[in-house]
Amino acid sequence: MISGIQNALKNAIDVIAPPATPLQDFTYHWKQLMNFYVSHLTDCKVPVQNTNIPRHLDVLLEILLQEEKEVNEPGPCLEYLLQHKLLDLLATLASAETPPGMRTVCLVFLRKLLGRSKYPLLHHASIYAPIQRLVALCNGNPPSPIESEEVQFLLTICFLVCKYPHVTSIINDAPIVQTTSNSIKKENEKTEIQKVTYVPTRRRNNSNPLFEPLDTQAVTLINPNLFDKEQRRLLRSNRSFKTTASSQGSSRRSNESISSREESVSSSPLAQKSVCDSPSIDTKSNEQWKEKRQEDSSGNKIDEHLQNLRDLRLDTDCNAYDDASYVAVDNQSLKSSPCIPEKSKCLLLDALMSYLNSADNTVRIRACEGIMVLASLDDPSFAQTVARSELPSIVTIRLENLFNAIPAHVDHLDIYNVDVTWGLDSPLWTKEKKFPGCRQVAAFFMWFDYCDQLIREAQTEFAETLARTIRVMFFERIVTSALVDHHVVLITALVTKCLKEITSPILCTEVSYWLVGQDRDPEIPNVWTSPVLHRLIENCFTDSNDLTVETLKLFEEAIDKRNEHILHCLILIYLSTRAYYDNTAADSAIASWSDEEDEREKEKKGFLDLSYEQNHSRTLAPSNIHRVINCFLSLMPRYLQTDCDVNNYEKYMPAWERQYSLVLSDCALMAWPLEAVMVDDSASSDSRPEADHCSGRFYMGPFLSMLFDKISNMPRQTYEVNLEVTGLISRLALLPHPYLHEFMLNPLLPLLPGTKSLFLCLQKVIKQLVSEIPKTAESKTMLKETRLKLLGDCSQEEEKENILYESAIVTEEFCKDLAAIAYVKYHHSI
């Protein structure tokens, strides 16, 4: 109906005023648009869709884009748009929402114009100024009814910033007053930050980057001289503003009640400018209209009206921001942000951040996209701005809130199947009820995935800041304490899943700091320095079978990260001095000629490591490999074996073979030594870990101690625990580290008296099995049945489980596994 009327109107208008040139057409439609305000001076309550405004804007856009197509240089319409600050007026109308819905219409217009124009328009003062005002208007906190249009608009600006990187400085708007009002805090932070993130290219720290393009860029689209005067004036007025602003700022430094956002808007040079300067510009442009179109006494009226609107805008803005900062504090269920977010130096980033907690998935994801793009921009000073913004804590607070929203009754076994990514919606997990609490778990992991990907894609400084914030604010503050909660099993499973999902090395490093501490020195027996590791190890010794299994799985995932720091702190630091090796016994007790020869070979290679091109490790490929394998295979006495073929360990080899190739490439960069050799005591005694000195004994560290305790306890543990422990040890044994290798896989190694080793533990286990499983035909049948139950396919018999028999089966298979691993590693190293 209405569009029909509009069409009729348009036709009527076309008849009255047939357009001659595009410019005339353009100015005509602009004037028609403005006429609305003249004729609705007092009453602007008509919804914009019922007015001609959208149609006029569409035509304006069409003319502009058509002009671009036809001529290769900027045409008169674009020039008119720039010169007469049309966008400034539009921005003002959008701010005032006059008529209602005007903001949406303006955002769409600008999005299309900027997105489709082939020119990088953004660096023009008459474009970026209104754009900045509109960006500042976009705020998803509290939720805005037009948030999806707002976020699309913001994304278009991101798009332009990427396309024309030199415009980053424009979005990099630093309100000076804010800097000074926060200066006390900044002073303190500064040295701290400089220590961690010193960037030599840091420059122009205190100058307002907003004005960089005006100084440094001669790129002017139309007429290079067109804005020169204007720019210089602007520059001058802003310089003087800067000084007054900073003195003002210092005088009200104590006035904490003023929200920084309000300040940044009301005192931003641009807002100021638009209030003080534009009337004259408007008059000027009106005069030009008069010249061109020989009419229009209404110009002054429009002007006056716009001025009113402007005043209105400032009022509504202030109110809006006041509201915003209050509502931000008690916003919906996911809140709890302890502090009112501070403003960064980037309006665009601030605006995008405000949508991160939007209830609308698409809006949030679009905001995420924009932020990811900004964070990955290759511009050192902008990267720094992002790193110092509130972004890291906003992202982390959301992670924390989503984590806390996971119901405690979620079954930990359901966690592992959840598979989501941040961008693609996964209706299966987010909409359907796969298991109770599924939606919350999915929401958490979607966000965790975003964090991980953001850290991966972002510039290093921000990536490191975010990763550190996640460690400190999320892992250390929230997760650590939850590891003693009553639902610790679930928490452990969630952490394991997090570890599994991490792909970003930077995040992995931070999480490794949380897990094993930052200190790389060995721990002293019974003195715990890393609280999380301590807690996890204790959790392995509780009565809860589930907790033990889940915690071992967590360790397994940690080992699988192939993170140098984790492996170092958990295991390698304790072994790399070879303190377990019995030097005195070595000379006399080396059991065979080949062992001795191996030792000598290793010494030679160990010290010539660098000059030697070859990387075949004697340690991993001892010449007595068959004896080693025999040790493992003959551990289990014949009568306890249920597998008729002793050589059946070979069936495990293909799987380990595959895994070992992966492990080798994963560990290639670890710079591990090639051979296990004695460290020359006299030369390096200073640097040797104290742990060795204080007891004079070898300490394998809390982690290996725990594992060996668990191995020794196999006859008393459930099948699930035993599977986890043996699996974990197999994974460790597979690592191509010479000390770890010989300690785990060489039963012939002379050890200091009293040293536990994997082999000795297994011997103990088997001794116990032998003494407890009667040597009867009956128990042999039992063993065989258990084997079928555990390894066979026909598993449905609900027999009473027998821990002892099950342990015997696991032990038998574990020995074969170790033999297979030893052989695979040997084979790879010869």
Place this chain on the structure above:
Amino acid sequence: MITIDSKQIKLQIWDTAGQEAFRSITRSYYRGAAGALLVYDITRRETFNHLTTWLEDARQHSNSNMVIMLIGNKSDLDSRREVRREEGEAFAREHGLVFMETSAKTAANVEEAFINTAKEIYEKIQEGVFDINNEANGIKIGPQHSPTSPGGLAGTGGQGSAQGGGCC
């Protein structure tokens, strides 16, 4: 929602930006997708020349079984064509992609492009190439005995957007 083999299939389609600088996002999206449509503009050779890098990116960051469809768009503008149909076909053959020319303006082949992609994915599921229980590949089975198997698709434009007009 489309129907293949009388089975309802729900497609979840994401449009990602073809901007160089938006690659970080595109990379992120590949990870969960079962299929991707790689679109170039037959009236602009540079979009065709860029395909190799897009393809590399897609292959590198996605599940190795992701179905990739090559689309030459704007077939309505045959007069301004810069990339011959045969070139598109050859590229597709060389890289094991399915190829089609479409026009978003006249809607020619558009529906078919999505249906063919879905079919390809569906066939891979039937062959058991996708592990449906492993959700890492963007395929979700519906609640009952899999009457629906929606797949995630990431559409990717290599067209650039610095053009006037607007038909979409």
